[in-house]
Amino acid sequence: MLSEKELLNILDNKEKVNVEFKEAKRGVPKSIYETYYSFANTNGGMIILGVKEIKTGTAVNYEISGVENANSIISDFWNTINSGKVNRNILKDADVYSLTVQGLELVILHIPRALYNQKPIYIGSNPYAGTFKRNFEGDYRCTKESVNSMIRDSFQNAGDNEILEWLNIGDLDKNTIAVYRTRFRNNNEGHIYEELSDKDFLTKMGAYRFDKKRNIEGVTSAGVLMFGKTETFNEIYHNVNLDYRDETNLFGDMRWSDRIIENGLWEKNLYNFITKVYPKLISEFPVPFQMKDSLQRNDETKLQVAAREALVNSVIHADFKEESCSILVIKKDNYISYSNPGLLRIPIEQIYQGGVSVPRNITLQKLFRFIGFGESAGSGYDKILAPSRAEGFQVPELYENQDMRITNLKLWIVKKEHGALSGALEKPNHILNEKEQIVLNVIREFPNLNRKKIFEKTKIPLTSLDRYLDKLIALDLIQKKGSRKTVSYNVKNTDI
The missing domain is CATH 3.30.565.60 (Heat Shock Protein 90)
Structure with a gap:
């Protein structure tokens, strides 16, 4: 259960994709059920009844207004959920409760993410008309393809044994x-x-x-x-x-x-x-x-x-x-x-x-x-x-x-303190894969080789060889001299 402090923190952070505020002064708002389906079919969430939305220009704030009779609202909600209006009730008793904040009563509903074999959660008898999901813009009706995906997933072994x-x-x-x-x-x-x-x-x-x-x-x-x-x-x-x-x-x-x-x-x-x-x-x-x-x-x-x-x-x-x-x-x-x-x-x-x-x-x-x-x-x-x-x-x-x-x-494929693949290791020659190391060794052993000679000694395809040479140059391990047809390669740091 939420504490008063936790709820006030949620209120300060305003409405999010997984939190919905409803005023609900005297009864259960009808729109609450769409949000219930949406949360259940997405990643779960929390509905808080007894909070009023106040708009000032483009700014939106929330104020605790409370509900008049929390027990009555909770009872009405359970009656509706269990009446067949919703195809499946996935809530436990502990998921719905009242909370007093600043002397006013609120009703809290924790909606879990439905299990894959429980989806879709929908209103009425037609899943294609009554299934909703949630995004940052609010609740939205699911497409036929999305509903079909949930129905497929509801069968344990429906994946690949057909x-x-x-x-x-x-x-x-x-x-x-x-x-x-x-x-x-x-x-x-x-x-x-x-x-x-x-x-x-x-x-x-x-x-x-x-x-x-x-x-x-x-x-x-x-x-x-x-x-x-x-x-x-x-x-x-x-x-x-x-x-x-x-x-x-x-x-x-x-x-x-x-x-x-x-x-x-x-x-x-x-x-x-x-x-x-x-x-x-x-x-x-x-x-x-x-x-x-x-x-x-x-x-x-x-x-x-x-x-x-x-x-x-x-x-x-x-x-x-x-x-x-x-x-x-x-x-x-x-x-x-x-x-x-x-x-x-x-x-x-x-x-x-x-x-x-x-x-x-x-x-x-x-x-x-x-x-x-x-x-x-x-x-x-x-x-x-x-x-x-x-x-x-x-x-x-x-x-x-x-x-x-x-x-x-x-x-x-990098460590936290680094921003490239080289971050995974410490010594420059250790950041090379096996073929790059071969190219480096050949250039070290036979200075002033051109691209064709390196290919003849390594048998590495030219397209890959060009990438390896570019990487070795970028790592400051080799240097090339000359231009066009006279280009040759040398190890830059002989201590490596």
Whole structure:
């Protein structure tokens, strides 16, 4: 319960997105119910009855006016909530109470955020007409798409186990399945699934399913997402874009220095996307040199694990049935941004506390977990927070865009006291990734090399080599001499 001091502080701060004042002198205002639905369907909030709004020009202030009979107002409110006017009552007795402030009675209503399987909360019998949400402008009626999203989320296992009975194993990409199974064997040595046929293996993993009750079988939605051929993926998920952009080391009018999108050169599915993107995300991190394969290391840093967990989270929590749907990963100089369609199924503060996870796509979570991508239920976000808790990095920022129904995570790859990737380490040569270090070593060993000679010795593609050279120059580690065709490179500080 609020204290008088706490309420006066709220009053001084005026109305916010999660606080609503109502005058309510003699009864329950009708508009209170729209606010109740709005808070419940968004992030919760507080309604305070007995406060009058006073406008002076453009200024708005609030004054305690009190209610005449708090008990009567509370009783009327409960009667309405329980009468069928609202489809579901999510309040407890302790959420509604009276409070005396400056000798006047007020009524306080704490509205929690509804659980994902309780939404939508709406008035009457039609969710498309009676569902509201809340933003900084107040309460607003939800669109049909927003209501559909809440209805989908209300089913525990509606994410990725749907049987697509017109599809068979031939609609999946054999090479993706083969590569996945190789990684599965490496990660689960001696597992009893190793000797199964592809169909039996995919059935065990949830990518193919039999429904005896309905007498149907077929590839599941998770199977298409994880292993689908491009044409199969686009047939079922024509709305889904998979997009990675590297926006580091830009100069001139460059919009990105590297990008992964559908281009006909790889089969569009989540396995290929994730395994292509992850190495690029950590390519400029300090990289341990002892490796199991290109994706998993014996000696991974907390930051690498966090980057991988965040990447997997963006797909296991995604709502792939949203009309406008992009898995968008952007690498910046200071942070990595992960965006996925669909709002969080539990409150942000609960996620930060750890130990709880309610993914939409349970089968995808299983498929990634078996190859070492993704932690057990509830521990994934703990891994994402680990660099900030243990190593001084900035705390990741988790954000929901209620209007666009998008969740965004910003994973900082800098420490609090620094403003660039170099902030994570102390010595200049330690801020380089493995390939940048190779370039630096070659230039140190063979002074006055030109670009072509460096390429011949390192075999690093010229587009990447140019970026590495630019970075080494910017860090004052090397210098170039000459112009155009006569340009050569030397180490600037031989003590490094």
